[in-house]
Amino acid sequence: MDEHRNSFDALxxxxxxxxxxxxxxxxxxxxxxxxxxxxxxxxxxxxxxFFFVSGYxxxxxxxxxxxxxxxxxxRMLRIYPGLIVALLxxxxxxxxxxxxxxxxxxxxxxxxxxxxxxLVPFFQEQPIALPGVFETAIWPAVNGxxxxxxxxxxxxxxxxxxxxxxQPRLRLAxxxxxxxxxxxxxxxxxxxxxxxxxxxxxxxxxxxxFVLFTFCFGLGSALAMLSSLRWFDFRLAAVxxxxxxxxxxxxxxGRAANLLLICTLSLGIARLRIPVxxxxxxxxxxxxxxxxxxxxxxxxGATYLAGTLPVWGIYAFTLVVxxxxxxxxxxxxxxxxxxLRRRLRRTPRPAVPVSEPSEALNxxx
Numbered sequence: 001m002d003e004h005r006n007s008f009d010a011l012x013x014x015x016x017x018x019x020x021x022x023x024x025x026x027x028x029x030x031x032x033x034x035x036x037x038x039x040x041x042x043x044x045x046x047x048x049x050f051f052f053v054s055g056y057x058x059x060x061x062x063x064x065x066x067x068x069x070x071x072x073x074x075r076m077l078r079i080y081p082g083l084i085v086a087l088l089x090x091x092x093x094x095x096x097x098x099x100x101x102x103x104x105x106x107x108x109x110x111x112x113x114x115x116x117x118x119l120v121p122f123f124q125e126q127p128i129a130l131p132g133v134f135e136t137a138i139w140p141a142v143n144g145x146x147x148x149x150x151x152x153x154x155x156x157x158x159x160x161x162x163x164x165x166x167q168p169r170l171r172l173a174x175x176x177x178x179x180x181x182x183x184x185x186x187x188x189x190x191x192x193x194x195x196x197x198x199x200x201x202x203x204x205x206x207x208x209x210f211v212l213f214t215f216c217f218g219l220g221s222a223l224a225m226l227s228s229l230r231w232f233d234f235r236l237a238a239v240x241x242x243x244x245x246x247x248x249x250x251x252x253x254g255r256a257a258n259l260l261l262i263c264t265l266s267l268g269i270a271r272l273r274i275p276v277x278x279x280x281x282x283x284x285x286x287x288x289x290x291x292x293x294x295x296x297x298x299x300x301g302a303t304y305l306a307g308t309l310p311v312w313g314i315y316a317f318t319l320v321v322x323x324x325x326x327x328x329x330x331x332x333x334x335x336x337x338x339x340l341r342r343r344l345r346r347t348p349r350p351a352v353p354v355s356e357p358s359e360a361l362n363x364x365x
Contacts, residue, residue, distance in 0.1 A: 015049035020290060028314070047213075063168070084119070099133075179218045183218060223237075235268065293325040
């Protein structure tokens with residue numbers, strides 16, 4: 001597929017919008033917005049797409065021969081500059097609208113815990129609230145989306161190991177074995193795990209979500225490896241997944257088919273050659289910025305503008321402000337940080353042949 005004619009950036013932006021709309025829907029006091037056919041909340045579908053696309057693009061980068069140094073630097077430059085600025089912006093928001101005086105707010109241990117606990121989310125319960133901020137909100141959190149980052153980082157660390165393997169075919173074999181292990185582990189362990197509840201979202205690393213997200217990441221990796229095979233057709237995989245969803249509702253295999261159906265349909269969207277979608281990258285990759293800023297902006301709108309604006313006005317306010325912040329994040333923080341990768345030379349090494357190079361791959365790799 002032509003480098004500038006796929007729609008991965010548009011797909012990631014769609015996923016971010018699903019999370020935004022799903023969260024704002026709940027913040028306004030509504031029940032979960034369920035997506036027909038796959039029987040999952042709107043925000044869960046968005047997160048599933050995020051992990052799938054990440055697994056797909058990261059795997060293609062690894063198969064194309066990315067060195068270990070280039071890989072780890074790229075991952076850190078993609079995640080942390082935007083995250084640091086978003087956390088500082090959240091603290092600035094707390095200074096403006098919070099109940100506590102500025103000096104007391106900044107000196108409160110909860111403020112530092114919010115900052116450093118989200119930068120290094122592996123060793124403690126992940127803080128999502130700031131002292132005195134959004135206390136009257138239905139969802140009293142400043143940024144309840146950040147809890148998924150630790151699982152993304154775990155997936156990155158697992159795939160970092162493959163960059164240490166110089167032989168391309170051996171690298172491919174190791175990735176295939178790892179992904180197969182993900183699937184077997186999920187099949188054996190996932191049915192035995194208790195269903196998720198809100199109080200486990202922000203714990204250290206929860207097994208339920210570890211299995212769920214590595215499974216979605218692994219689906220992306222599997223489809224990346226299979227897409228290099230001439231006989232593979234993702235449309236057939238989508239038909240099989242849809243058939244399993246209808247034939248086995250409520251079963252473990254049916255739930256796995258839900259995720260596979262989301263992933264294969266997402267890949268189909270990403271491969272569409274629709275000019276409007278394929279030109280999204282000209283604006284910039286706004287998906288991460290939307291992910292970082294949508295939650296606090298949504299909560300501000302739901303908490304302070306409800307009763308003043310109609311529901312559609314709150315949605316419009318949230319979309320406009322979130323996209324503006326995401327655009328500034330991309331232009332002033334994320335894109336300059338990613339440009340630093342040019343100083344890193346990929347270590348020349350053979351690569352497994354892959355097709356469909358993309359600008360999205362360059363942003364993700």
